[in-house]
Amino acid sequence: xxxxxxxxxxxxxxxxxxxxAVGLDFSAFLDPKMRQLQIHNPTGTAKALLxxxxxxxxxxxxxxxxxxIVGYDVLREKQPxxxxxxxxxxxxxxxxxxxxxSSPYQSALxxxxxxxxxxxxxxxxxxxxxxxxxPVEIVPLYGSVELGxxxxxxxxxxxxxxxxxxxxxxxxxEMEVLFExxxxxxxxxxxxxxxxxxxxxxxxxxxxxxxxxV
Amino acid sequence: xxxxxxxxxxxxxxxxxxxxAVGLDFSAFLDPKMRQLQIHNPTGTAKALLxxxxxxxxxxxxxxxxxxIVGYDVLREKQPxxxxxxxxxxxxxxxxxxxxxSSPYQSALxxxxxxxxxxxxxxxxxxxxxxxxxPVEIVPLYGSVELGxxxxxxxxxxxxxxxxxxxxxxxxxEMEVLFExxxxxxxxxxxxxxxxxxxxxxxxxxxxxxxxxV
Numbered sequence: 001x002x003x004x005x006x007x008x009x010x011x012x013x014x015x016x017x018x019x020x021a022v023g024l025d026f027s028a029f030l031d032p033k034m035r036q037l038q039i040h041n042p043t044g045t046a047k048a049l050l051x052x053x054x055x056x057x058x059x060x061x062x063x064x065x066x067x068x069i070v071g072y073d074v075l076r077e078k079q080p081x082x083x084x085x086x087x088x089x090x091x092x093x094x095x096x097x098x099x100x101x102s103s104p105y106q107s108a109l110x111x112x113x114x115x116x117x118x119x120x121x122x123x124x125x126x127x128x129x130x131x132x133x134x135p136v137e138i139v140p141l142y143g144s145v146e147l148g149x150x151x152x153x154x155x156x157x158x159x160x161x162x163x164x165x166x167x168x169x170x171x172x173x174e175m176e177v178l179f180e181x182x183x184x185x186x187x188x189x190x191x192x193x194x195x196x197x198x199x200x201x202x203x204x205x206x207x208x209x210x211x212x213x214v
Numbered sequence: 215x216x217x218x219x220x221x222x223x224x225x226x227x228x229x230x231x232x233x234x235a236v237g238l239d240f241s242a243f244l245d246p247k248m249r250q251l252q253i254h255n256p257t258g259t260a261k262a263l264l265x266x267x268x269x270x271x272x273x274x275x276x277x278x279x280x281x282x283i284v285g286y287d288v289l290r291e292k293q294p295x296x297x298x299x300x301x302x303x304x305x306x307x308x309x310x311x312x313x314x315x316s317s318p319y320q321s322a323l324x325x326x327x328x329x330x331x332x333x334x335x336x337x338x339x340x341x342x343x344x345x346x347x348x349p350v351e352i353v354p355l356y357g358s359v360e361l362g363x364x365x366x367x368x369x370x371x372x373x374x375x376x377x378x379x380x381x382x383x384x385x386x387x388e389m390e391v392l393f394e395x396x397x398x399x400x401x402x403x404x405x406x407x408x409x410x411x412x413x414x415x416x417x418x419x420x421x422x423x424x425x426x427x428v
Contacts, residue, residue: 008357035383037361049365052357062353064367139276143222143266147251151217151263153278169249
């Protein structure tokens with residue numbers, strides 16, 4: 001049976017809307033009282049898993065879900081062995097370097113060598129500063145990275161920015177953009193190659209709907 | 215100024231109560247409308263940071279907070295360079311191996327070699343199975359690890375169990391206990407050695423109150 005891994009959080013509503021457009025109804029996940037993490041669509045022909053965004057590629061990589069929807073940021077950070085099938089165009093945000101608005105630094109290259117950069121996206125941050133040949137220490141955090149510069153633990157942060165409201169509320173300003181991120185359709189490579197559960201059909205449908213919704 | 219890193223989530227209320235008992239009032243963090251992550255106590259003599267449990271040792275390790283309260287589970291998993299000062303006795307739970315209640319396995323050693331174990335505590339799980347000389351694949355997840363066995367991705371999970379309600383709701387049973395966990399008081403090693411901000415005084419007070427509250 002076709003199984004789709006869906007990400008909790010910011011991408012969920014649009015993911016469910018897109019799947020509904022191709023006839024896969026998992027809107028039950030939008031009910032705040034829903035506690036189940038695995039549901040069938042009303043026709044009983046497909047299944048969906050509701051998991052953390054970072055876990056979506058894991059379920060797809062192991063083939064527990066043939067399809068998944070997840071942000072490009074997660075794919076860049078985790079580099080999972082999954083097939084990237086389509087840019088779904090929603091959930092647009094960017095991975096940015098930010099500093100305190102009172103900071104003297106205007107660009108990443110002005111950051112002090114051996115300074116500190118706090119981030120939940122350790123690999124993305126590492127790669128970016130390595131490419132600049134700027135040796136910085138990446139401080140791995142799990143949440144609220146904006147506290148890094150506020151407490152003085154780090155000169156800068158690397159984090160996802162959508163509206164910029166969190167940065168502003170915390171007196172931070174964006175300085176550089178590492179890359180843009182949007183929701184992506186991914187697949188278990190072998191299932192896709194073998195067209196298991198008629199995957200081509202669903203992928204084609206999702207691609208068409210994406211184009212028509214943009 | 216004395217700065218204390220406090221963990222969001224299950225340990226927060228008891229942490230704040232304990233600090234209040236020694237005269238440090240950070241109860242403002244319990245107000246659900248509070249959005250600040252850094253506050254002063256009403257007398258302006260101390261500061262608290264409200265961060266993810268996994269980030270508490272980071273702020274303490276870098277000396278941005280001289281003291282922190284965090285679960286032993288996080289210390290076991292992250293092994294940060296911090297001083298372990300006291301077992302605060304609250305937030306008791308255990309790190310356990312669990313399997314589906316319908317599973318044929320009764321103990322960890324019965325798990326199939328090269329089977330899969332899903333966990334948010336990758337290092338704890340790895341160490342445990344290494345010590346058993348049982349080669350298993352650890353599947354790193356960020357949340358809802360109970361979905362591992364439910365979807366068939368893994369034979370077992372390693373996760374924190376408190377009341378056991380989540381396991382029960384998901385048809386899982388505990389099979390082995392790796393270790394027990396409680397809240398711990400940690401300190402920045404150098405600050406503690408130098409008695410910065412009169413740390414000894416606060417640590418002694420917290421130890422005494424812990425003994426009297428137990």
